[in-house]
Amino acid sequence: MDGLDNFCPIPMHNMRNIKLTIEYDGTRYNGWQSQPGGLTIQDMLEAAIYKLTNEKAKVTGAGRTDAGVHAYGQVANFYTASSIPAGKFSFALNTMLPGDIVVTKSEEVSLDFHARFSAKGKKYEYLIYNSIHPPALLKDRAWHVFYNLDVEAMNEAALHLAGTHDFAGFAARDPSRPGLNTIRTIREVSVERISNIIRISISGDGFLYNMARIITGTLVDIGRGKMEAGRIKSIIDKRDRKLAGMTAPPQGLYLVEVYY
Amino acid sequence: MDGLDNFCPIPMHNMRNIKLTIEYDGTRYNGWQSQPGGLTIQDMLEAAIYKLTNEKAKVTGAGRTDAGVHAYGQVANFYTASSIPAGKFSFALNTMLPGDIVVTKSEEVSLDFHARFSAKGKKYEYLIYNSIHPPALLKDRAWHVFYNLDVEAMNEAALHLAGTHDFAGFAARDPSRPGLNTIRTIREVSVERISNIIRISISGDGFLYNMARIITGTLVDIGRGKMEAGRIKSIIDKRDRKLAGMTAPPQGLYLVEVYY
Numbered sequence: 015m016d017g018l019d020n021f022c023p024i025p026m027h028n029m030r031n032i033k034l035t036i037e038y039d040g041t042r043y044n045g046w047q048s049q050p051g052g053l054t055i056q057d058m059l060e061a062a063i064y065k066l067t068n069e070k071a072k073v074t075g076a077g078r079t080d081a082g083v084h085a086y087g088q089v090a091n092f093y094t095a096s097s098i099p100a101g102k103f104s105f106a107l108n109t110m111l112p113g114d115i116v117v118t119k120s121e122e123v124s125l126d127f128h129a130r131f132s133a134k135g136k137k138y139e140y141l142i143y144n145s146i147h148p149p150a151l152l153k154d155r156a157w158h159v160f161y162n163l164d165v166e167a168m169n170e171a172a173l174h175l176a177g178t179h180d181f182a183g184f185a186a187r188d189p190s191r192p193g194l195n196t197i198r199t200i201r202e203v204s205v206e207r208i209s210n211i212i213r214i215s216i217s218g219d220g221f222l223y224n225m226a227r228i229i230t231g232t233l234v235d236i237g238r239g240k241m242e243a244g245r246i247k248s249i250i251d252k253r254d255r256k257l258a259g260m261t262a263p264p265q266g267l268y269l270v271e272v273y274y
Numbered sequence: 275m276d277g278l279d280n281f282c283p284i285p286m287h288n289m290r291n292i293k294l295t296i297e298y299d300g301t302r303y304n305g306w307q308s309q310p311g312g313l314t315i316q317d318m319l320e321a322a323i324y325k326l327t328n329e330k331a332k333v334t335g336a337g338r339t340d341a342g343v344h345a346y347g348q349v350a351n352f353y354t355a356s357s358i359p360a361g362k363f364s365f366a367l368n369t370m371l372p373g374d375i376v377v378t379k380s381e382e383v384s385l386d387f388h389a390r391f392s393a394k395g396k397k398y399e400y401l402i403y404n405s406i407h408p409p410a411l412l413k414d415r416a417w418h419v420f421y422n423l424d425v426e427a428m429n430e431a432a433l434h435l436a437g438t439h440d441f442a443g444f445a446a447r448d449p450s451r452p453g454l455n456t457i458r459t460i461r462e463v464s465v466e467r468i469s470n471i472i473r474i475s476i477s478g479d480g481f482l483y484n485m486a487r488i489i490t491g492t493l494v495d496i497g498r499g500k501m502e503a504g505r506i507k508s509i510i511d512k513r514d515r516k517l518a519g520m521t522a523p524p525q526g527l528y529l530v531e532v533y534y
Contacts, residue, residue, distance in 0.1 A: 037407075037409070037410040037411060038410045038411075039410050039411050039413065084411060086411065104407065105407075108407065108408070113408065113410065113413045114410050114411075114413055115410055116407050116408055116409065116410040117407070118407045147297075147364065147365075147368065147376050147377070147378045148368070148373065148376055149297070149376065150297040150298045150299050150373065150374050150375055150376040151297060151298075151299050151344060151346065151374075151415075153299065153373045153374055155411075
């Protein structure tokens with residue numbers, strides 16, 4: 015089903031495939047993916063492309079970020095018959111987009127490039143504001159945790175995540191994808207503190223639904239001493255979502271980069 | 275006139291003077307100072323204090339930040355007859371305040387402490403986003419400058435600002451303060467680049483109206499090669515606002531700390 019996302023009814027020899035890199039503040043939006051309620055990042059991009067080219071293009075994103083999740087380096091692609099130079103799309107689209115969505119790069123790629131299926135991996139970051147008071151200036155950009163967090167314990171726990179594992183216990187069930195293979199490889203996880211801000215960086219070949227946020231919720235439980243670092247191994251072994259921590263709220267999550 | 279700001283009609287022996295440290299995102303507000311149109315930071319704090327204590331306190335701020343300017347460490351004080359422990363005001367007020375205004379500290383100070391007149395100095399930071407594309411995630415938090423800026427030239431120019439000078443050429447005329455002494459001491463200025471972000475830090479004993487923003491506008495003209503670093507000296511010597519650069523927009527400016 016997903017494979018037909020980019021099915022193109024116009025003869026392909028007239029078309030170019032344009033890859034976009036996109037930064038956005040997800041606060042105001044209902045996530046990446048088009049939905050009946052509207053006001054999604056995909057909707058805004060498709061509307062901007064339509065204004066620019068008069069074509070009803072379908073924009074395919076590398077990752078379907080949830081409402082409130084941000085991106086420094088989301089990647090998407092779309093087909094166009096327009097003659098606008100590929101590198102100029104970013105500038106032209108930015109004049110049509112609201113200021114909280116910015117195309118930072120546009121380039122022509124081969125016709126078989128697919129933002130989602132061609133991706134070899136992704137990097138996410140999660141920001142926690144760890145202080146007794148909430149952060150006015152990061153209100154919609156970080157998760158406020160007032161328990162003092164032990165970053166060393168979080169890093170020790172994070173080591174157990176690295177590698178190839180079955181991450182079913184770190185995933186929300188995705189009803190649109192029954193029987194999904196839940197084995198993923200996490201290449202790198204790190205937790206670092208910069209003053210009141212704790213940044214969790216996770217890169218891997220792919221992420222299950224809510225996986226980065228459930229990993230974060232679990233690392234926070236470990237950091238505040240509610241769980242032991244070894245819990246990570248049990249969650250992986252038992253594939254049991256109930257053993258893991260809460261799903262961290264969306265506003266701390268950033269899609270930083272997509273690897274191809 | 276200003277000296278009566280804190281004039282208190284209630285017998286002072288019943289009163290305590292509470293010092294607040296405040297972080298805010300200025301985007302939604304008409305600046306610090308109360309005005310007929312409302313929706314200022316001062317208004318929001320006074321409303322929160324009223325809800326909490328049933329007292330119509332006047333909140334005095336250390337600096338009257340303009341609309342759109344942010345603060346990590348604004349300081350204010352107010353008098354109260356309430357018996358709430360001083361250190362608890364921050365927590366209690368935060369439950370009454372919108373999430374983009376946070377009291378990060380509250381403490382009792384002597385009755386003659388005045389947030390503005392007792393201040394010995396202030397530190398401001400200005401964030402510039404220096405890239406061909408604007409920053410979605412810093413849309414209301416930085417000034418987008420697309421000319422490539424030479425940070426070394428900016429730092430060289432900044433050296434001429436340090437010390438005690440007449441800064442009339444770096445000030446907007448403030449009609450409410452005719453004949454104002456325009457001599458100020460800048461203790462430290464630095465310009466540093468972190469990837470696409472350029473941060474200007476300025477600390478001094480006091481700042482004239484729009485001074486931090488006019489200094490920034492002038493350093494940007496120097497950074498893009500439109501003015502020479504030596505221009506700073508002429509602006510100081512000639513006290514001529516027209517020789518300086520534009521007033522940088524408010525959204526890049528942060529009141530970081532007030533010194534007492």
